[in-house]
Amino acid sequence: MRITSVTATPIAIPLARPFHWRSGVQESANLVLFTVETDEGATGYGESICEDTAAVVAYGNLMARAFVGRSPGDVEAILGELWRDGRWRFYSHWSQQIASGIEVACWDALGKALGVPASTFLGGRVREEVDFMAFPQGDTVEELAEDAAALAREGHRVVYLKVGRVHRDDEEIVSAVRDAIGPEPLLRVDANEAWDVPGAVDSIRRLEAYDLDWVEQPIAAGNVSGLAWIRGSIETKVAADQAVFTNHELRLVLEQEAADAIVIGSHETGGIWRLRQLAHLAETYGIPVNRHACVESAISTFAALQVMACLPNLTIGNQVMHHLLSEQVVTTPLDLTGGRVTVPDAPGLGFELDLDAVERFTVR
Numbered sequence: 001m002r003i004t005s006v007t008a009t010p011i012a013i014p015l016a017r018p019f020h021w022r023s024g025v026q027e028s029a030n031l032v033l034f035t036v037e038t039d040e041g042a043t044g045y046g047e048s049i050c051e052d053t054a055a056v057v058a059y060g061n062l063m064a065r066a067f068v069g070r071s072p073g074d075v076e077a078i079l080g081e082l083w084r085d086g087r088w089r090f091y092s093h094w095s096q097q098i099a100s101g102i103e104v105a106c107w108d109a110l111g112k113a114l115g116v117p118a119s120t121f122l123g124g125r126v127r128e129e130v131d132f133m134a135f136p137q138g139d140t141v142e143e144l145a146e147d148a149a150a151l152a153r154e155g156h157r158v159v160y161l162k163v164g165r166v167h168r169d170d171e172e173i174v175s176a177v178r179d180a181i182g183p184e185p186l187l188r189v190d191a192n193e194a195w196d197v198p199g200a201v202d203s204i205r206r207l208e209a210y211d212l213d214w215v216e217q218p219i220a221a222g223n224v225s226g227l228a229w230i231r232g233s234i235e236t237k238v239a240a241d242q243a244v245f246t247n248h249e250l251r252l253v254l255e256q257e258a259a260d261a262i263v264i265g266s267h268e269t270g271g272i273w274r275l276r277q278l279a280h281l282a283e284t285y286g287i288p289v290n291r292h293a294c295v296e297s298a299i300s301t302f303a304a305l306q307v308m309a310c311l312p313n314l315t316i317g318n319q320v321m322h323h324l325l326s327e328q329v330v331t332t333p334l335d336l337t338g339g340r341v342t343v344p345d346a347p348g349l350g351f352e353l354d355l356d357a358v359e360r361f362t363v364r
Contacts, residue, residue, distance in 0.1 A: 008064070
């Protein structure tokens with residue numbers, strides 16, 4: 001079985017309501033759908049996140065040359081040649097974000113051709129169910145607290161909250177959300193690199209009064225020694241996210257003992273195969289991993305489920321964001337009520353694409 005073509009399709013999907021975080025407000029998801037066709041009739045789908053779809057389409061078409069003519073299962077060899085023969089490795093974060101969409105589509109096509117779920121190729125399952133976070137949405141304290149309370153009533157075990165937003169009082173928000181959800185759910189906060197080192201320590205110490213489980217990426221990703229210093233200065237656990245997109249970056253964080261948990265996703269690491277490898281590296285240090293989500297469609301969630309099922313060191317409360325979209329590009333349901341989701345056992349990634357929806361979002 002050989003890949004005969006790789007097609008990049010730009011799509012734009014509105015969010016159900018504006019998404020507020022440290023970097024501003026987002027109202028839609030710009031994505032590129034990658035379609036991998038094979039000579040045996042199997043078709044696989046993946047997606048890349050982006051700001052500018054035109055740039056991802058252009059780079060994706062160039063990268064696709066390394067995939068055409070190869071088996072969709074030759075992912076390790078293809079990626080090795082791609083990084084060795086081109087300049088992609090000089091811009092690893094950008095390149096991995098694009099390659100991930102094609103890589104995921106390869107596993108989908110291979111699984112469909114062989115009639116097995118993609119988890120078969122990722123080490124096999126150690127679980128049949130994955131736990132996702134509750135992600136309250138809103139701008140004001142009242143909106144966030146109300147949404148958090150509703151999600152906690154559904155039975156979510158982890159509530160995830162953005163902090164570090166300009167002109168917003170983090171302590172007021174965290175206090176209101178903790179009151180709304182009660183003492184039982186774990187409460188995690190993510191500052192998205194908003195603070196400097198002393199500011200992070202001060203902010204986290206104030207927020208610790210509300211029983212935090214962990215604080216995610218409080219300072220700039222490149223400051224690993226600063227992250228380690230913060231970890232030694234507070235009681236709350238520290239999770240690294242933007243600091244661990246590559247093997248090299250993750251190794252630095254682990255060697256400097258800068259994090260209690262690692263948050264990684266397929267977009268940033270270059271696909272679900274690389275995500276699996278990074279998770280294993282963290283496991284060798286005894287560190288758990290949590291799945292990172294972006295503003296993405298359910299395609300990314302289905303792909304993540306296949307690899308999360310294979311990770312022994314996976315936490316509860318993994319990240320998910322496809323439900324923030326106003327519409328979906330798949331017809332396969334994925335119920336997030338209460339956070340517990342059964343991993344699909346259908347071939348490939350386990351979903352059916354809604355071609356009519358793709359057409360609408362391409363036109364948009």
